[in-house]
Amino acid sequence: xxxxxxxxxxxxxxxxxxxxxxxxxxxxxxxxxxxxxxxxxxxxxxxxxxxxxxxxxxxxxxxxxxxxxxxxxxxxxxxxxxxxxxxxxxxxxxxxxxxxxxxxxxxxxxxxxxxxxxxxxxxxxxxxxxxxxxxxxxxxxxxxxxxxxxxxxxxxxxxxxxxxxxxxxxxxxxxxxxxxxxxxxxxxxxxxxxxxxxxxxxxxxxxxxxxxxxxxxxxxxxxxxxxxxxxxxxxxxxxxxxxxxx
Amino acid sequence: xxxxxxxxxxxxxxxxxxxxxxxxxxxxxxxxxxxxxxxxxxxxxxxxxxxxxxxxxxxxxxxxxxxxxxxxxxxxxxxxxxxxxxxxxxxxxxxxxxxxxxxxxxxxxxxxxxxxxxxxxxxxxxxxxxxxxxxxxxxxxxxxxxxxxxxxxxxxxxxxxxxxxxxxxxxxxxxxxxxxxxxxxxxxxxxxxxxxxxxxxxxxxxxxxxxxxxxxxxxxxxxxxxxxxxxxxxxxxxxxxxxxxxxxxxxxxxxxxxxxxxxxxxxxxxxxxxxxxxxxxxxxxxxxxxxxxxxxxxxxxxxxxxxxxxxxxxxxxxxxxxxxxxxxxxxxxxxxxxxxxxxxxxxxxxxxxxxxxxxxxxxxxxxxxxxxxxxxxxxxxxxxxxxxxxx
Numbered sequence: 001x002x003x004x005x006x007x008x009x010x011x012x013x014x015x016x017x018x019x020x021x022x023x024x025x026x027x028x029x030x031x032x033x034x035x036x037x038x039x040x041x042x043x044x045x046x047x048x049x050x051x052x053x054x055x056x057x058x059x060x061x062x063x064x065x066x067x068x069x070x071x072x073x074x075x076x077x078x079x080x081x082x083x084x085x086x087x088x089x090x091x092x093x094x095x096x097x098x099x100x101x102x103x104x105x106x107x108x109x110x111x112x113x114x115x116x117x118x119x120x121x122x123x124x125x126x127x128x129x130x131x132x133x134x135x136x137x138x139x140x141x142x143x144x145x146x147x148x149x150x151x152x153x154x155x156x157x158x159x160x161x162x163x164x165x166x167x168x169x170x171x172x173x174x175x176x177x178x179x180x181x182x183x184x185x186x187x188x189x190x191x192x193x194x195x196x197x198x199x200x201x202x203x204x205x206x207x208x209x210x211x212x213x214x215x216x217x218x219x220x221x222x223x224x225x226x227x228x229x230x231x232x233x234x235x236x237x238x239x240x241x242x243x244x245x246x
Numbered sequence: 247x248x249x250x251x252x253x254x255x256x257x258x259x260x261x262x263x264x265x266x267x268x269x270x271x272x273x274x275x276x277x278x279x280x281x282x283x284x285x286x287x288x289x290x291x292x293x294x295x296x297x298x299x300x301x302x303x304x305x306x307x308x309x310x311x312x313x314x315x316x317x318x319x320x321x322x323x324x325x326x327x328x329x330x331x332x333x334x335x336x337x338x339x340x341x342x343x344x345x346x347x348x349x350x351x352x353x354x355x356x357x358x359x360x361x362x363x364x365x366x367x368x369x370x371x372x373x374x375x376x377x378x379x380x381x382x383x384x385x386x387x388x389x390x391x392x393x394x395x396x397x398x399x400x401x402x403x404x405x406x407x408x409x410x411x412x413x414x415x416x417x418x419x420x421x422x423x424x425x426x427x428x429x430x431x432x433x434x435x436x437x438x439x440x441x442x443x444x445x446x447x448x449x450x451x452x453x454x455x456x457x458x459x460x461x462x463x464x465x466x467x468x469x470x471x472x473x474x475x476x477x478x479x480x481x482x483x484x485x486x487x488x489x490x491x492x493x494x495x496x497x498x499x500x501x502x503x504x505x506x507x508x509x510x511x512x513x514x515x516x517x518x519x520x521x522x523x524x525x526x527x528x529x530x531x532x533x534x535x536x537x538x539x540x541x542x543x544x545x546x547x548x549x550x551x552x553x554x555x556x557x558x559x560x561x562x563x564x565x566x567x568x569x570x571x572x573x574x575x576x577x578x579x580x581x582x583x584x585x586x587x588x589x590x591x592x593x594x595x596x597x598x599x600x601x602x603x604x605x606x607x608x609x610x611x612x613x614x615x616x617x618x619x620x621x622x623x624x625x626x627x628x629x630x631x632x633x634x635x636x637x
Contacts, residue, residue: 009500074634102555108636114260116267121258126490128257129555158267174554 058234075106105180261567279576282529289521309467327463341477346463368451380432385404400442533620553633569621
């Protein structure tokens with residue numbers, strides 16, 4: 001099947017799915033002003049399927065981070081349409097973006113844990129954003145997640161006393177504790193050993209199956225790619241390959 | 247503390263946790279806030295002592311109204327007043343009595359050669375011009391030539407001197423070529439311009455100050471007849487006395503004017519006022535430095551929280567939480583150190599320096615405001631926390 005046919009097959013069909021958590025239509029994005037203005041995304045169309053793990057591939061500068069941050073409500077849509085969990089983000093104000101972000105989970109390549117908070121407290125921050133009602137039983141929920149990620153013995157450790165991999169797993173727990181509808185992850189397994197990486201991705205897949213959590217992940221880890229339900233490849237701001245949902 | 251703050255704030259007290267995480271910086275910040283608090287409390291204390299010392303002689307006046315020269319700013323300055331104004335005042339309806347008050351300064355040389363500056367009141371010994379019972383009990387004594395009563399609070403006087411005088415042992419010293427005999431003591435206290443007071447009869451005063459004349463006192467103390475309307479009598483006096491050489495005020499009005507002049511137009515008052523401003527500025531700068539550094543160091547964490555969905559209000563809450571904690575925890579040691587310093591200053595100078603509840607509350611509120619202002623300036627850096635930069 002040639003590339004154009006594959007793109008049409010896996011974009012147009014998904015775009016019309018009513019339960020798709022993310023639908024992107026004709027998305028263009030630029031950086032800079034005037035003569036320095038440079039286009040980063042060109043007419044991107046895609047839809048993510050609920051509960052599936054999608055891997056985004058591409059060389060540096062291909063536009064994958066731009067696409068991820070647009071879907072994550074961290075940038076404003078300049079041109080085209082981006083519907084996230086039923087909300088159109090084009091023209092949305094900051095309050096709408098903040099509300100949408102509360103339904104998402106972010107795992108950054110750098111863990112960005114708060115150095116003065118323990119592992120449990122860092123995870124708690126992923127719940128506290130949802131208000132007091134969400135805080136009932138936070139200790140049990142946080143401890144459970146950390147234990148699932150192999151950190152049962154490190155619950156009350158400060159990040160300074162954790163290894164890089166342990167910190168990253170705390171960051172994963174922080175992203176997942178609020179039961180997000182979608183998880184956006186940027187090289188989440190880069191700091192993890194093989195077992196921890198597989199354990200983490202298996203957890204994300206399990207959440208997809210059990211809770212319908214959708215995951216969009218930027219990774220170059222070949223071990224992870226084999227677990228992906230779908231692989232999308234970006235090149236120079238365009239989707240050049242889409243494996244479709246397996 | 248964490249649990250208490252968490253309960254009060256209804257969230258994890260991140261500001262507090264950030265502060266205690268870096269204990270060295272916290273200690274430096276608290277020392278800075280405490281230093282600023284001490285600076286402000288001490289300057290306000292000195293300013294308060296200045297005001298209290300200005301009030302001391304006014305509180306001694308057994309009068310309702312005070313007639314002074316129209317160019318008078320303080321008790322000590324201004325031209326002498328024609329005693330004729332006293333007789334004119336006595337003709338005004340509502341006035342019961344009027345008596346002259348002579349005011350001067352002498353230098354009391356100590357055995358070690360040092361000088362004590364004394365403010366001298368010359369009064370009519372047949373009238374209770376002052377409210378001080380210790381003075382009024384010895385009026386007949388000072389009616390004798392060159393006899394005086396002295397303030398037992400005069401600073402830096404040999405131990406036992408006043409006790410001996412009070413016990414009945416007269417003390418003699420030379421001043422302005424005359425020998426004064428001090429036969430009793432009273433208590434008023436020193437200020438910024440004098441170490442204490444000396445009370446003599448008007449006749450002794452005129453002998454001590456030969457360039458002064460009986461017909462030109464410094465002030466005239468006026469007492470109202472029972473039931474007389476003070477405002478009405480004041481108006482009548484003002485209408486009766488020529489405004490070009492005399493001014494009539496209540497004692498309280500005269501004190502207010504004196505206080506305003508000395509605190510806003512005399513260098514000593516201005517210096518203390520500037521001291522307060524400098525203390526506040528020092529506090530703002532120290533707290534701002536601490537908070538802005540703290541914000542800058544946590545930008546990535548804040549950006550992460552932004553990505554998670556925390557609003558700007560949450561971050562402002564953290565910065566203000568830190569500011570308020572620094573204010574309260576810094577004020578307490580500052581207050582305690584100031585109390586200690588007040589005690590030392592009173593012991594050394596005898597100035598009427600006292601910590602008042604109102605001053606403590608005022609400085610605490612000021613410290614809170616100062617820290618909140620620093621926090622508000624520091625929050626501008628929060629805008630740099632862009633979650634899109636995290637990827």
